[in-house]
Amino acid sequence: MPALTFIAAWTIGAVAAVAVVKLLKKEWRRVNAELDRSRPVRVTDPERAALPELRRDPATGVYRPNR
Numbered sequence: 001m002p003a004l005t006f007i008a009a010w011t012i013g014a015v016a017a018v019a020v021v022k023l024l025k026k027e028w029r030r031v032n033a034e035l036d037r038s039r040p041v042r043v044t045d046p047e048r049a050a051l052p053e054l055r056r057d058p059a060t061g062v063y064r065p066n067r
Contacts, residue, residue, distance in 0.1 A: 052065035 054063040055066045056063050
């Protein structure tokens, strides 16, 4: 009879582990979907492309147009 108790406990543990994995998988996908929605979208604005690229001057710390 102790073997039957051991098998039943093992089966319940395995079913619980599968349930936890499914819940974690669902939560993982929900969080990733939320992060994907909040990711900034790249802008392809021609006016922005015409602006000069700025680089930091290491001596003064001021940002100046890239030459």
